[in-house]
Amino acid sequence: MKGRGIAEIAAGAVVLLAAVIFLAYAVTNSGRSGGGSGLVLTARFDRIDGLAAGADVRIAGVKVGSVTAQRIDPQTFLAVLTLNVDSGLRLPDDSSAEITSEGLLGGKYVALVPGGSERNLTNGGEVKITQSAVSLEGLLGRFIFSVTELAGNRQGEGAGGNGGNGPGAASPGRAR
Incomplete structure (x- = not known):
């Protein structure tokens, strides 16, 4: 019994x-x-829709770091991301960052685009040129609105363009 225990x-x-x-x-x-x-x-960034701490930071599609924190700046109400990037990279100080998506239903990540400056970003530095996340819902809403507005304009032109003598209008001398 003891051996079994x-x-x-x-x-x-x-x-x-x-x-x-x-x-x-x-x-x-x-x-x-x-x-x-x-x-x-x-x-x-103005908006970081769907981007969470731990998301990838990539250059040319290759992961070079991650998002370690996110907060709101109480003065400007901008989203401030803290990025931890491979220390072996020498990023020019005019590099840009944009929030992009892996696909239609994919997750979001931060894409860094290196600039051409001779000076490099240092530890604690700030990427000044940014492009916020594009809201798929917002784009879809604008598209639907513009299509319905276009259809409404064409319908309005069709009703008033023939003086009421269209295919369904009664002729002056005939009764329906």
Whole structure:
């Protein structure tokens, strides 16, 4: 009986050790580790719809960092993102940042576009040129509004353009 208890404890310890190893592997290879050894930058946006802390920061589609924090500036009411970018990169200080989508239903990420300046961004620097997220719902609403407005204008032209003598109008000398 005592041997069975020791075997169960040993088996439990092996399973627990395997779980810890898998967890450590997942954290180190996910690109979202807690370490902050990269270049820390900030960027201000009008809107960051759907972008969360932990989202990717990419250059030319390649992940080079992540969004570590987001907050509202109480003076300007702009969204301020804190970005942790690979410290090996030398980003010109006129680089731009834009919030873009992976696809129609994909997640959002921050795309950095390097500029051409001779001076580079330093740790704690700010990306000054930004482009906010484009709201798919807003674009769709504008499209629907413009289509209905266009259809209304054409309908108005058709009713008033023939003086009431269209296909459904009664002729002056005939009764319906």
